[in-house]
Amino acid sequence: MLDDDIKQQLAAYLERVKEPFEMVASLDDGDSSKELRELLEEVVHARPDMITLRLDGADTRKPSFTLARPGSGTQLRFAAIPGGHEFTSLILALLWTGGHPPKVEADTLEQIKALDADLDFEVYMSLSCHNCPDVVQALSLMSIYNPRIKTTVIDGGLYQNEIEAREIMGVPTVFLNGQFFSNGRMSVEEILQKVDTGAAARDAEKLSAKAPYEVLIVGGGPAGAAAAIYAARKGIRTGMVAERFGGQVNDTMEIANYPGIPETNGPAYAAQLEAHVRNYEVDIMNTQRVAELVPAAETGGLITVKLDNGGTLQSRTVILATGARWRNVNVPGEQEYKTKGVAYCPHCDGPLFKGKDVAVIGGGNSGVEAAIDLAGVVKHVTVLEFLPEMKADAVLVKKLKSLPNVTIHTNAQTTEITGAAGKVNGLKFKHRADGTDASVDLEGVFVQIGLVPNTEFLRTTVERSKFGEIVVDARGATNVPGVFAAGDCTTVPYKQIVVAAGAGSTAALSAFDYLIRTPAAEGVQTEEKETVAV
Template sequence: MLQDNIKTQLKGYLANLAHPIVLEASLDHSPKGREMHELLHEVAALSDKVHVSETGEATRRPSFEIKREGAKHGVAFAAIPMGHEFTSFILAMLQVGGHAPKFSDDLIAQIKALPGQYTFETFVSLSCQNCPEVVQALNAMSVINPNIRNVTIDGGLFQDEVAEKNIMSVPQVYLNGESFGSGRMDAEQILAKLDADAPKRAAAKLKDVPPFDVLIIGGGPAGASAAIYSARKGLRTGIVADRFGGQVMDTAGIENFISIKETEGPKLSAALEAHVRQYDVDVISSQRVKELFPASRPGGLHGVALESGPILHARTIIIATGAHWRQLGVPGEEEYRNKGVAYCPHCDGPFYKGKRVAVAGGGNSGVEAAIDLAGIVSHVTLLQRGSRLKADKVLQDKLLSLPNVTVLMEALTTRIQGNGKNVTGLTYRGGDGADHHIDLEGVFVQIGLLPNTDWLRGTLKLSDYGEIVVNDHGATSVPGIFAAGDATTTPYKQIVIAVGDGAKASLSAFDYLIRVPVTDEKRVAA
């Protein structure tokens, strides 16, 4: 089942086990049960510290639990954890076997201190690149605190349960039988929902942080690059990031990042974060900015207010807040979000197997989504509001060769209909000016990105599209404030361009710092 090169790598990982572990299986006689049996025994054969027991009594079958020998509970998978969850499987074995999760000491202490019992059920798709972060966070938390338990459930394997809960997007997390959250979450975000005082404690620690030489807003490729370049210049560097990776985390395949033939968004994001943390950078994670206070004169301190309350100060600021998916903005879109309206074909596509779906958008993202979905669903209708597709010709050729795809030009989506529970159809206005209806079960929105710059209106010069106006040095309209990446007017929103943008903005900030004298200016009051 596992390729020889994978076995070799896995054998090396399992050599790090400090304690013996048991893969306790609850199997059945289905093909998937036999497949799970084969996988577990193949893994156990790679280490004398891994054993398989088939005496499990879990109600979900097939499933298995990773336990330390003699322990009552462990980390559970109601899934055959291949695809994106194979790394989750490996990490769970290592952590149950004594390999400490890579969490800060403060975070570990907070997890250990959580009172009460927490039983999580995390529904995933093995093709979902967003799911592993949630799975790995909850698994690690369950290893740290024995009162926390998590079972990862493959929605494709337990379709009856998915249908009963009306799950149409992943990841979906339930806590003690009630809906807890959906979408990407890291351990800090999960902890903040469990411990109401956690955000207050985090905010209190930021209250008296000394001013930075360079403060970077955003943890995507541009922000990470800026942080590394600034730290290498010996500058006191901070980076505020709601999450590392930004939009890259939602990207499935990356094949145009120079020197890396092929990778995935979450892998590249993890590599960016690991690279930043090798340097003396003050990483302020799980925080969002809400307001910018420019210095009153060059050389003074700029202020950045966080949603949690504190105001951070810096002599220079680099804004790299990236962009987010544009929404259709039509009736029914918000009402049926995650109930038939989706934005990630890789994550949510498997839940529409055999169903009829539409894709809104004729650019590269929309056409790629339609191609991917055509191999899963019964029929795809692609709606392009213009008179021609904007995707690369090679993608258009592939799309038009598929027998279960219909392409509609000059089709403007005006409404998404549903029955109160799920999407049932879509209305679009055609080139003839008339409204047309399509019966379907899902709508995937792929109509481009919007810059994350609303919080800057009135402080920096923005373009008509909301992008931060920058010059060829990455400088904004305010001295000492620079910007990089997808949030700016720099053309061509590409990862490799964002990385270069971040480096350029950092070098420009350094040049500014050595040329502009320091002005005695008070901090902005919180």
């Protein structure tokens, strides 16, 4: 099943296994079971002294397999043949089960071990979903390190009957103790925040106790990461607070236009950004959402950043790099049928619509790329573009028009997404040229119409454009002294990774220049406070 290169890499990884464990497979006579057995036998062959395989599993999901050290009580099951994006999840699960330490903060691991509730997670994923591994790996880690936590990883393509029965139309989707828990990408820290009710208060207290920064960056995408690197290299006290490190880059499948990097993908690039930032003395506060910014003029010396969990951070300067998110089409039915046929990630959710009719709203590069990818999976794709001409690059439009199972409507305004029995069943639109109405029967709608900046929390504190973008000058400065901004959340044209990174660097250099030219308010200290044991 695995080629020779992959087998060699697998053997090299499994050399890190320190403790023996077993895999127990539940199989039938089907082709999928044969494929899974072959994969598991290759795993055993790579490390026969530490890993054993039993074929007497009695789970009702076949094929599936469990991982556990004898006597550990861990409960991790894969109802899947972990390939594609999930092959890494399998490797990590094997290593962690075999005693290799995970690369997570010690506090996070202790929080997992301390959970004292019986938690039964089922996570539905697809092998082509680049958002799914984060959730799969987080829940796998939790079940390996806490015997009261059970995790079952289920391939939606392999268990289509469960997908239909539970009306799952977007991955990753997680159920906890039989009830819906979450949909979409989540880190282990975010999951812990939801299941550990006291976590938010503890985080708020810990964050509020931190000493003021000289520069505090809000956002962890390319702009925020570049700003953090440039600021830290100046030797100033630098903090970074982010809801999700990497930002929207995590949702980008292919990156082929960043100078010096011929080709990579979003999750890989996001991991590189984080690793680069961690090379410097940057205080990273991940999975934190900012609720409000209070200018120094209102506090008497320091800019204050208030967090959703009630915590506060202070700094002499702030760089806003909050990025943007997918724009909603804002028609009846969109919110009602979100994750029930309305989707925003064709790579993640496309496989769930295999053999079905879908639509893509948007004729820019993202929309056309989505339609091309979906055409290889679904039965038929209808593309709707509001303008008279497609906005995507000519080479993409040419490719789209060559596909036999694609219909394109330009100058078309989406008016409603319809549904029945809790799921999408159609889409209505208007031909703008003559005002006539039309409709198409389908089961999925992928919205790809651009971005909206994540700036609502600023309210009227910082000047924004009519589109919600933070107004900045050539140096990244806003209208508020000491507050700078960079990336997709600003008025800088061209929302591209390379542009955002450059803008983040500019903002950091400008913040440093501001610091050396502006004396600190009397009594302001930016040294880390000492913790005294009493």
